[in-house]
Amino acid sequence: xxxxxxxxxxxxxxxxxxxxxxxxxxxxxxxxxxxxxxxxxxxxxxxxxxxxxxxxxxxxxxxxxxxxxxxxxxxxxxxxxxxxxxxxxxxxxxxxxxxxxxxxxxxxxxxxxxxxxxxxxxxxxxxxxxxxxxxxxxxxxxxxxxxxxxxxxxxxxx
Numbered sequence: 001x002x003x004x005x006x007x008x009x010x011x012x013x014x015x016x017x018x019x020x021x022x023x024x025x026x027x028x029x030x031x032x033x034x035x036x037x038x039x040x041x042x043x044x045x046x047x048x049x050x051x052x053x054x055x056x057x058x059x060x061x062x063x064x065x066x067x068x069x070x071x072x073x074x075x076x077x078x079x080x081x082x083x084x085x086x087x088x089x090x091x092x093x094x095x096x097x098x099x100x101x102x103x104x105x106x107x108x109x110x111x112x113x114x115x116x117x118x119x120x121x122x123x124x125x126x127x128x129x130x131x132x133x134x135x136x137x138x139x140x141x142x143x144x145x146x147x148x149x150x151x152x153x154x155x156x157x158x
Contacts (some may be wrong), residue, residue, distance in 0.1 A: 009055050009119060017132035054084070056125055057118055062089065063125035072130040073137040077146040084136070086123040095149065096127045 038128065052060035066072065071087040086095040088105065097102045098099075118121040130136040140148070 002073065002105060012051060012055055013128050013132050016129065020133045044138060052125075059120060059122040059125050062122040063129060065089070066122060066126035067129045067133065067135055070135065072126050072135065073139050075139045075141055075146060075149060077141055077143045079143060081143075081146055083146065083149065084127045085139075086126055087121060094123045096124050098127050098131065099125070 033090070052064070053070070056063070066086060069087075073085045073087075074086055075083050082099075084098060086096055086103075088094055088096050092105075093103045094103055101120065103121050103123045105121050105123055108124065111118045112120060127136075
């Protein structure tokens, strides 16, 4: 995630991770509250809006829904290769790569890559939030299984 998201977004995700590690929950002020409580963000933004929504736009609330539904699975092979699968609200499974900030969903391709209208899609944001809150499902697979998951995505794309 480092250096792929703007500093404000990375700082917010760090604050969410820190709060969750200290208290095992994320206070509403970090998810939905006032920016005044976040030191560095207070100086940068001075707004009184939904922070996630302000920074991540319309992806924020659907991403939180995906986290609440435990829709994010971290898929790991014995060699340590990692990908994330997110069960979207449509019931389709998307593969996300947090290391390179990429999702296989059509919204990522169109809104993020083609039009540059958003930093990320709801699936990638759900991955980052799940990582910060320790809310990822875990699935260990063989190297062959992970390769199949990755190749299935390529076949779907045509």
